[in-house]
Structure formats: structure tokens, C-alpha cells
Amino acid sequence: MAVYFRKGLEIPEPSDYSSSEDDDMTYFTDLYEHEHNLPESVRVINKILNSLVDRAWEDISKQDKIREEAEATKKVPVLSPCKEYTIPCRTNAIVCSDDGLYLFLGHAHGLSVISTSTLTCVTTWKDERVELTSISCASLENCTHLLCTVDDMGIARLFVHRTENIYFIKVLNETDDINQRHICTKFEVSKSGDFGAAVMTSSGSVWLDVYRFPQELWLKELEIKQATHTHAPTEVKLSPIVLLMKIKPPEIPAGTSLKSPFDVLQKTGDGTIIGSGQNHMISSFQWENQEVAFRKMFAKYLSTHPMTPSQQKPKGPSSCTFHFLLHEGLCPLPGGTKPTRDFPIVLCLWWSGSNNLLQYLLVKTTKEKTDVEPRPDILWPNSQEILCSAVSACTRFIVLGLVSQLVTVWDRRFEMYLFFTSSGGAVCPYANIVIPGDSALCRLKLILQSPEQLQVTPLHQGPFLPKLQFLVTCRSGACYSVTTRHGGHSQIAAFIERPADPGSFATVVEPMPFLKSLALLMQRNGQVSVWEMDDAAPVFIINLPQTHVLGPVWKPVHVLDPVQQNLYIRGDRKTSLEEVMDKEEGDSTLFLYSFAQCSVLDLYRIPWPATIETRATLSGLEEACNLYIQERFDSLEERNRNFAIHWKRLQKRVFE
Structure with a gap:
């Protein structure tokens, strides 16, 4: 197509441009006035292009309007609490027993045991000088539970709960001189209740104490004491624990x-x-x-960004x-x-x-x-x-x-x-x-998979080399869902984007073991919801009463019960500053949310016995080798197909 230039209409130099708005409008008006002097073919093409652009903008606006109407009509279901229970002031920790029968609450002035069936207090252990901040629980035989607690002063205590009684065993870091006391920052028990470990600090040094608990002897001694005493004492003397190792x-x-x-x-x-x-x-x-x-x-980098003494890492x-x-x-x-x-x-x-x-x-x-x-x-x-x-x-x-x-x-x-x-x-x-992004990782959560899920998924390689799924949370607030397997391609999906609003920052991102592909999300602004990890969309919202707020929002006190399929959340009553100053103790409530009665979750529900990961025991090296060779033979066709794809990609890159 021939190009026509009209004399007198020239593109000015950059220095001729003026910053004033009037000069810019004059320039574009001059172009519009001389449009009729262009050839007919150019004007026809211009009209066609303008009509196509206008039609595209109309289609985009219609699609946006349809999407907005669909989002407006789509309502996320709301789940309200079915029960509530008034809990002691400053309840800092809640754990659920493995059998789903009891809740253990660590709070100011002691420890409480709550029955999940009736949501009533069964027994308590009280001490006015104690405020428990963490609890670790292990279920033993004959409805017996071993509890490891840490209070706000760094004192580690050991308890045993049996039926309707709770017994105090001992203090791990008890000393006569308070200045020489070791501070416990973490005290946890193994799932079987045989071992426990406590992180101790003192005078800038840190070490780990590992204990062996004689639980079989404890069970026999508790049976004898209950048979001989009509009123069970709150403190008993049991067989001593054994310090296995002191790891520095x-x-x-x-x-x-x-x-x-x-x-x-x-x-x-x-x-x-x-x-x-x-x-x-x-x-x-x-x-x-x-x-x-x-x-x-x-x-x-060392010369341009020298580390100051305050920024250097501790020794x-x-x-x-x-x-x-x-x-x-x-x-x-x-x-x-x-x-x-x-x-x-x-x-x-x-x-x-x-x-x-x-x-x-x-x-x-x-x-x-x-x-x-x-x-x-x-x-x-x-x-x-x-x-x-x-x-x-x-x-x-x-x-x-x-x-x-x-x-x-x-x-x-x-x-x-x-x-x-x-x-x-x-x-x-x-x-x-x-993991994509530039933010440091802060939390990892593995997702349980039932045998039924492993059999139907196409990425599964068998029980010997299974697929693995987990959630990764970054310090920026972003969360990613990762699926990986041995020798295979890893899939990374953004579950939660980096929030622009600080109030939307996620404080808790926890997969739900009894619901497939769902995760519990708690945000700093107090919102609680259940999201689908594959679609990154909310399934339903967990609603607290208008009189209460999530407390504390930076570290919510909650627990998931996979046996009963319940969620327990601590809520604090909304009070003004004057009411807070007048009251010596806060007003907190434990809210119960039942997922077993929610029909929205029928598509995601997994029977509880199937969510426990099975451990395939191998009798010897020969059995393990036979199983591995069988799985390699079954996956031969898939591996050959992947090998051909990768080989073509390699050849393409070489010749580029």
C-alpha cells in the first residue's frame, strides 16, 4: 500500500512538545481535521479497525458484567456454632485426645478436662500461681492420657489423666534456687507415650533432654491406687522417669x-x-x-551490604x-x-x-x-x-x-x-x-491421603513410591500447595496469594485430615473459613456470634477433632476499654462447629479410618526388592513415554 504524506503536517521534534494540556489537544485536533484528506483505502481500513475494537470492548464489558453478576449471585454458605461452653480465663492451649473423648485446656490457674460428648468439665487441676501455655497429649490404654505442659514461667510439668481423675506426677526442671532454674521452651510427648523431649535454656545455652516414660508400670500402679483409695488423690508417686540423653x-x-x-x-x-x-x-x-x-x-555483596553487629546472627x-x-x-x-x-x-x-x-x-x-x-x-x-x-x-x-x-x-x-x-x-x-517468590518459608503442613485416594490418582506410583502433598506457607502470607513424587515432576499451585491488606494475612493454614482437598484458614482480621486447595476458593465461612471475636487473632486457640469431625474455637466477648479495666478476668467461650452434619461437605468427606496413613511393614530385603521391581515393571510404559518427551525437548534445545 502506498504511503501518502501531506505537506505541512510534520511530526515535531521532542523539544517542540509542550507540557501544557491545551497544546496536546490542539495537536490531536489538527490530526483529526486532516483525516478527510487521507486516501479512501486508508479511511476504510481505519473504520474497520475502529469497529472491531469497539466490538471487542463490548464483548469484554459483557463478560465482565456476567462474571460480576455470577459472583454476586453465588453465596458462600455460612456455618454457625452448634454448641458453646464458657471456658476459664486466659485459655492459651487446647488439645484433643486421639480417641476423641476429651479436650484438655491449659489456662490460668490450672488444667481442665472437658468431655466432648456432653461438653462439660470432668475434672480440673488448680494452682493459683500457674498459667499453662502449651500442652502435648498422648493416649494410653484403658482411657488413660499422658499430658506434658509448659507454663508462662518456663516450668515443665507431667500429668496423667485417667477416667474422671487427673494426677500430677512431677516437675521436670524443679530447683530450690530460682536463679539456677532451667527454662523449658518446649515439652512434647511421642504419640505412643513412651518418650518425651524438652528443650531447655540457661545462661544463653540450649540443649535437649530426652526421657523414657515407664507407662506400663504407671498403668499398673494407677490401677492399684484406684482400687485401694476411695477418693483418688490429685498427686501420686509413680515410678521415676529415665533421662536417656542430653543432646547439645x-x-x-x-x-x-x-x-x-x-x-x-x-x-x-x-x-x-x-x-x-x-x-x-x-x-x-x-x-x-x-x-x-x-x-x-x-x-x-559483602562490601556493599556489610552486616552491622546488630544484624549478625548469634554464635x-x-x-x-x-x-x-x-x-x-x-x-x-x-x-x-x-x-x-x-x-x-x-x-x-x-x-x-x-x-x-x-x-x-x-x-x-x-x-x-x-x-x-x-x-x-x-x-x-x-x-x-x-x-x-x-x-x-x-x-x-x-x-x-x-x-x-x-x-x-x-x-x-x-x-x-x-x-x-x-x-x-x-x-x-x-x-x-x-517455591516461587522471594519470601522465606515459615510453616509446612503435610496432607493425609487415604488408600482410596492413592488408588484413583493417576500420579500414584504405588505404596512403595507414593505421591506426597503438602502446604507451604511463606512469611509474606502466600501459601502454596505442592504435589511431588520420586523422580517425577512437582506441581506447585498458589493456594493463597500474597495479601495486599495486612488484615487479610493468614495466621493459620491447616489441612483438614477428614476432608479431602480442604484447608482451614484463619486471618488476622478475625475471619475463619474453609477453602478448597485445588480451586483456591472458599467452600463455606465459619461464623462467630456478633458478640464475640476470634481470640487472640495473632495466634488463634483452636483444635480439630478428626474422630468426631469437629472444630473448637476460642472466642472472646467484645468489650470496651472501660469494661476491660473494670474486669479482672476475661470472658471467653469455646464454640463447637460440627462438620459431620454439614451437607456441603458430602463431596469432600473421607471416613476417619481411611485417613490414617498405613505403614507397609517389610519382613526383609528380599521382599522390599521384589516389591520395588514389581512397581518398576508396572510403571515401565509411563517412564518410556516420559523419556521420549524429555529427549525431544533436549534435542530441540540443542539445535536452537
Whole structure:
């Protein structure tokens, strides 16, 4: 098409433009007045384009209007509480027993036991000087429950609840001199009730005390006491607990003066050079060279962003995160012992600021001596610093959230040892996933899967190499749903976007074990709702009465009961400042929400026995190998198809 230019109509230079609004309107008006001088073909094309643009804008506006009308007509169901119960002031912790029969409330002035069937108080333990802040519960036999509590002063206490009585056993960190008391920051019991661990701090140092609870002796002693006493005492003397280990943060190994590997082998004697990470024979000049190389590589960032003394990390760790693990893998127990029931045999932990996941055996042989400062049996190395962790219900999978938005999944069943030594070895990860965004990870939650779900999903590789799903929450408020499997592609979906309003920040994001693909969401503005993780949309809203608010909003006190399919939430009555100053104690209520009676959740409902992850026990190495070979044979067609796809992609990238 020929291009026509009209004399006198020229595009001015940038310097000729004026910032005034009148000059701009004059310029565009001049173009519009001279439009009739353009050729006929250009004017026809211009009219066609204008009509197409107008029609597109009309279609877009109609679609937006239809979408807005659909959203307006779509109403999210609201779930109201079916029962309520007035709870003591400052109830800081609520836990539910594994059998779903009792609720245990930790509050100011003591501990209360609530029956879930009648929502009434069964028994209490009172002390005017105590305010409990955390509770850990384990269900034992004959309707007996073991309770580990921590109060606001850092004192750890041990209780036993049996039927309608609660017994105080002992204080773990009790001392006559208050200035020498150890402060407990965390005290938790294993699910079976055989072991407990407490994080202690004192004078800037931190360590972990691991205990063994003689629960079988306790059950017999409680039966005798109840048979001989008409009125059960509130405090009883039972068999003492056993301190198994006192674990301190591992020190960085110092450099050795040995110059050659031959000298190192002669020094060690048994040839164990690489093992748990505590007996590496690394020379001093190697540490120095590593420091020089690091500073040379990142000199630009170190010079432009120097760390001030207030921004530098502390020298030692400040906290410890631990998990009790059941027997997994192909390695036998020490001494050939076999557990008669599911109780933990391993304690895994990581210290703040550390890259390593450490593993300690809880089951020792009689020949082994109890070490005052035991070394870890196995070291699981990671490329970055650990920020958060989670363990599956069967304790087979361990998920670690690392720095740089990296998530590492470990499979304990396939402990592929790189080095077999007397002090342990290292293993290979199950999967590595990079979470999008630039915010640090803060919480991990694994999603339970029933056997029925595993059979129908196309991504499932069998019980030997199953699919794994979990939720990742970032400090920015964003939350992602991750689906991964061994050797396969990981799917990452944004479940909750980064909120623009600080009030919409999610304080609790917790998957619901008895509802498929649903998660409980609590926000800082007090809103509570249940969302679908696949569609990232609310299913229904949990409504508190207008007279109450969620309390406290930064750390809501709540608990999910998977057996009864109930949700318990603490609500505080709305009061003015004058009423708060006049009252010595707050007015709180425990609200009960029943999901079993909600018809909206029929499509998502899972029978409770199916939500418990099954542990496939393997009798030996031969059975494990046969099962693995069978699953590899069943997935041969899928692996060949994926191999062809990846090979084509590789060829395309090479020739580009």
C-alpha cells in the first residue's frame, strides 16, 4: 500500500512538545481535521479497525458484567456454632485426645478436662500461681492420657489423666534456687507415650533432654491406687522417669594439623573418616582457603551490604525442633530387637541456623553405654539453612523448608547410605522443590491421603513410591500447595496469594485430615473459613456470634477433632476499654462447629479410618526388592513415554 504524506503536517521534534494540556489537544485536533484528506483505502481500513475494537470492548464489558453478576449471585454458605461452653480465663492451649473423648485446656490457674460428648468439665487441676501455655497429649490404654505442659514461667510439668481423675506426677526442671532454674521452651510427648523431649535454656545455652516414660508400670500402679483409695488423690508417686540423653548443639569441627590422607587413616585407626559429621579430618588451611574463596566470590555483596553487629546472627543456636520417628527402612534394629507395637525408635532434630538434620537412636542395646553427650547416629546434609520441618503421619517422609525457597523431601525407607561407618552415613533426598517468590518459608503442613485416594490418582506410583502433598506457607502470607513424587515432576499451585491488606494475612493454614482437598484458614482480621486447595476458593465461612471475636487473632486457640469431625474455637466477648479495666478476668467461650452434619461437605468427606496413613511393614530385603521391581515393571510404559518427551525437548534445545 502506498504511503501518502501531506505537506505541512510534520511530526515535531521532542523539544517542540509542550507540557501544557491545551497544546496536546490542539495537536490531536489538527490530526483529526486532516483525516478527510487521507486516501479512501486508508479511511476504510481505519473504520474497520475502529469497529472491531469497539466490538471487542463490548464483548469484554459483557463478560465482565456476567462474571460480576455470577459472583454476586453465588453465596458462600455460612456455618454457625452448634454448641458453646464458657471456658476459664486466659485459655492459651487446647488439645484433643486421639480417641476423641476429651479436650484438655491449659489456662490460668490450672488444667481442665472437658468431655466432648456432653461438653462439660470432668475434672480440673488448680494452682493459683500457674498459667499453662502449651500442652502435648498422648493416649494410653484403658482411657488413660499422658499430658506434658509448659507454663508462662518456663516450668515443665507431667500429668496423667485417667477416667474422671487427673494426677500430677512431677516437675521436670524443679530447683530450690530460682536463679539456677532451667527454662523449658518446649515439652512434647511421642504419640505412643513412651518418650518425651524438652528443650531447655540457661545462661544463653540450649540443649535437649530426652526421657523414657515407664507407662506400663504407671498403668499398673494407677490401677492399684484406684482400687485401694476411695477418693483418688490429685498427686501420686509413680515410678521415676529415665533421662536417656542430653543432646547439645554440635560444635564445628576444628582443623587438624595432619598433612596427608595417609596420616589421617593412621590417626583414626579404624578408618572412619566420613560419618556423622562430627569426626571429619579436615586440615586448618582447607578451612582458611574455603573462607578466602567465599569472600572473593561474594566480595561485591559483602562490601556493599556489610552486616552491622546488630544484624549478625548469634554464635550459637537459640532453639531446637525435633520429631519422633517410627521404624522405617531396610536396616534392622540394634541388637535384632523387634518392637511389639508402634513406638518411636529414632529422634530426628535440627538446630536453628544449621544445615544438618541429625538422627539419634532411642533404642539402645544393653552393651552400649549411655553417653553423656551422644553423637548423632546419622547426618542428613542439606544445601541451605533449615527454617521449618514436618513429618508424615507414618513418619516415613520428612519435609524440610530451607533458605532460598527450597523444599527438600527425605524418604526414610530408602536410606541410600553413601558411607557405611560406625557413626552412620548420609542419605539421598526423595525430591527437591523450589517455591516461587522471594519470601522465606515459615510453616509446612503435610496432607493425609487415604488408600482410596492413592488408588484413583493417576500420579500414584504405588505404596512403595507414593505421591506426597503438602502446604507451604511463606512469611509474606502466600501459601502454596505442592504435589511431588520420586523422580517425577512437582506441581506447585498458589493456594493463597500474597495479601495486599495486612488484615487479610493468614495466621493459620491447616489441612483438614477428614476432608479431602480442604484447608482451614484463619486471618488476622478475625475471619475463619474453609477453602478448597485445588480451586483456591472458599467452600463455606465459619461464623462467630456478633458478640464475640476470634481470640487472640495473632495466634488463634483452636483444635480439630478428626474422630468426631469437629472444630473448637476460642472466642472472646467484645468489650470496651472501660469494661476491660473494670474486669479482672476475661470472658471467653469455646464454640463447637460440627462438620459431620454439614451437607456441603458430602463431596469432600473421607471416613476417619481411611485417613490414617498405613505403614507397609517389610519382613526383609528380599521382599522390599521384589516389591520395588514389581512397581518398576508396572510403571515401565509411563517412564518410556516420559523419556521420549524429555529427549525431544533436549534435542530441540540443542539445535536452537
